[in-house]
Amino acid sequence: MIDAELSQYRNKRWKRNILLTLLIVVGLLIVAALMHIGAGDAEWGGMTVSNPTSALQMEFAIPKDETGVVVDWCEDPAYTAGVRSGDLIKGINNRKVANLADFLKVTKVTSLEQGVLLDILRNGQPLFITMEHMVGLHDKLKKALNIDPGTTGVVSSPVAAGPTAMAQAVTAPDAGQPLSPVAFAPAGAMGNRAPAETAEAAAMNPANAPAVPSVVLPSPKEQGAAQKELIEGHWLGMELIPLTPELATEYKIPPHQKGLLVDEISLESAESGILAGDMVVAVENYATPDLVAFTEATRRVKNRRKADVQVSRRGQLMEFTFVSTRTIGFSQNEAAQPITPGALSPHRNRSKPCTACHIIMITGGQLPTDAGDILPNPPPITKGAVAPHEYRGKCKNCHLILKPAI
Numbered sequence: 001m002i003d004a005e006l007s008q009y010r011n012k013r014w015k016r017n018i019l020l021t022l023l024i025v026v027g028l029l030i031v032a033a034l035m036h037i038g039a040g041d042a043e044w045g046g047m048t049v050s051n052p053t054s055a056l057q058m059e060f061a062i063p064k065d066e067t068g069v070v071v072d073w074c075e076d077p078a079y080t081a082g083v084r085s086g087d088l089i090k091g092i093n094n095r096k097v098a099n100l101a102d103f104l105k106v107t108k109v110t111s112l113e114q115g116v117l118l119d120i121l122r123n124g125q126p127l128f129i130t131m132e133h134m135v136g137l138h139d140k141l142k143k144a145l146n147i148d149p150g151t152t153g154v155v156s157s158p159v160a161a162g163p164t165a166m167a168q169a170v171t172a173p174d175a176g177q178p179l180s181p182v183a184f185a186p187a188g189a190m191g192n193r194a195p196a197e198t199a200e201a202a203a204m205n206p207a208n209a210p211a212v213p214s215v216v217l218p219s220p221k222e223q224g225a226a227q228k229e230l231i232e233g234h235w236l237g238m239e240l241i242p243l244t245p246e247l248a249t250e251y252k253i254p255p256h257q258k259g260l261l262v263d264e265i266s267l268e269s270a271e272s273g274i275l276a277g278d279m280v281v282a283v284e285n286y287a288t289p290d291l292v293a294f295t296e297a298t299r300r301v302k303n304r305r306k307a308d309v310q311v312s313r314r315g316q317l318m319e320f321t322f323v324s325t326r327t328i329g330f331s332q333n334e335a336a337q338p339i340t341p342g343a344l345s346p347h348r349n350r351s352k353p354c355t356a357c358h359i360i361m362i363t364g365g366q367l368p369t370d371a372g373d374i375l376p377n378p379p380p381i382t383k384g385a386v387a388p389h390e391y392r393g394k395c396k397n398c399h400l401i402l403k404p405a406i
Helices: 004-040 053-060 100-108 139-142 195-204 244-248 267-272 289-301
Strands: 041-044 047-048 069-074 088-092 116-122 123-133 230-236 238-242 260-264 277-282 307-312 316-323 332-335
Touching: 047 100, 053 195, 069 100, 088 100, 230 289, 238 289, 267 316, 277 289
Parallel strands: none
Antiparallel strands: 041 047, 047 069, 069 088, 088 116, 116 123, 230 238, 230 332, 238 260, 260 277, 277 307, 307 316
């Protein structure tokens, strides 16, 4: 009897010990998970990332005002793509990543199958890296351009890119997500010219025409031409452009001024009294910090015959009235001109992939010469003088060539 009770007691104690052990294990797992969350870590694509701390900012030279997530550790596919510890990830597929919450939100709906474009800051310099997981459209494009399709993680650094090649991102059809940057062949002697100059130079001397890759690039629609960032707006003879730090310095525009810079005036805008160099800050008191807001503001008054426009002139707020004999309509906008594969950037680095503003085209995106390129009375120039403008063919076609003074 005593043995039976003792055996029963031991069985109960054994079961209780097992239950207690399980509770302890579960508790430890919960604590570990909480500690992991509290540490602000996340894993994706072979990377472990966290919010930047003062120590990480100091260790990896990350400016204090920069936002993003820091790569603490990486392995494939991130490492093979070129990601390294200390990189600050600022965006994924053109979606901003300001902190760990953004990172988790973006990666939750992002697939590696078509290639993922990472916007990175490394040692204070912007860098774009494509991380891919399997063969997709971008690899087919590389193969068609005689580029090793096995090459992964093509890195494009707008700041440090050499003169022989440049990476351009190709947009996925319909999805609007950039695929792997395609490292096109060297641009050659004409690589630093704009598309119009290249086309004109080729027309003058077909032997100098750049080799056209035997590949059909995605159409403008497939590249999302209508969704590119706007760079120029037109309304009633007024041409407006976004303000850049360089333009603000050039035209003495006060710091932190929000609005659009008037680049050129004609028609009703000239009659209104607005001048080139003014900053349009509102239309009918509707703020216009960018071209999208400006277009929406002009849509509100499109059926009227007049509208008040508020501008800042050297820091002084002024108001002018646009008057038209017809309804004034709304702003018509432009994105950046098309660029050819392998062309060098026509401007300084803007910390974003070229395809955020441009589409890629072999030909047909822009006339080499238009009415704005033709001078009514070109001045005479001295033989051997440096051209006063971009390449437009033989100088003697327009200018009188003078002998240099002895």
